[in-house]
Amino acid sequence: GKDKELIRGSWESLGKNKVPHGVIMFSRLFELDPALLSLFHYNTNCGSTQDCLSSPEFLEHVTKVMLVIDAAVSHLDDLHSLEDFLLNLGRKHQAVGVNTQSFAMVGESLLYMLQCSLGQAYTAPLRQAWLNMYSIVVAAMSRGWAK
Ligand code: HEM
Incomplete structure (x- = not known):
């Protein structure tokens, strides 16, 4: 529906410049x-x-x-297919000392990057759509982390 359109539309250009946008995210x-x-x-x-x-x-x-974000955007219709990958990814982060609250902070940084990059196109529904998708990703990573 609308959420998927908002996410796909906004990722179209951002996804072509992953490193600079990722750097904005991690600086934040x-x-x-x-x-x-x-x-x-x-x-x-x-x-x-x-x-x-x-x-x-x-x-x-x-x-x-x-x-990983790119994969989630590409699999918006079947995020479940990423489950095993994300469980494993969560487990790997547990092993390197990243806690699950930090995943949420990456989410805040992602929203910050979207806001910086999209300007006027960063609307409340778009923010919510991204938050919903990222929450699904983080939930799976956190389940893997706790295993
Ligand atoms: C691997 C740190 C968040 C995706 C790693 C590694 C470290 C690390 C130290 C292992 C070394 C490496 O591969 O570079 C962190 C920290 C995070 C964070 C401090 C902050 C909370 C995330 C998030 C994602 C992610 C949110 C994806 C949504 C990956 C991937 C790998 C990785 C795909 C490679 C795993 C593999 O080797 O199979 N991370 N990470 N990381 N991280 Fe993160």
Whole structure:
């Protein structure tokens, strides 16, 4: 219905530029919770947001997150088909020390990025549509986390 149209329409252009939009998201995330920086310890330890943003592995993770969102947008008609993938993804994040509240904070950062990128097109129904989809993704990841 309407929710899916809003999501697909807004993702059409954003999804073509995953890294810059993902960087806006994670910059916001580290503003909301700077402690999350310490969970990214690649070769170059992420001591500051700038260190993190200049680390190729970190930018790969940004791309990975955007690809999960992309998969959710592509599977809006059957999000259940992503269940096993998302359970496993939640479990992996449990193993690297990410807690489930942080998934919700990524959601807030996602909405922030949408607001920045969409301008006038960021409406209350669009916000709610994205929140609904992201909540389904996070619910599955959180079930995997708790297993
Ligand atoms: C893997 C951190 C949120 C998608 C990882 C890894 C870390 C990490 C340390 C392992 C190293 C790596 O692959 O780069 C975090 C932190 C998050 C977060 C601190 C903040 C809450 C998310 C979210 C998604 C996501 C919300 C997707 C919606 C992925 C994917 C992988 C991954 C696809 C690769 C898993 C694999 O190797 O199979 N994450 N993550 N992450 N993350 Fe995240």
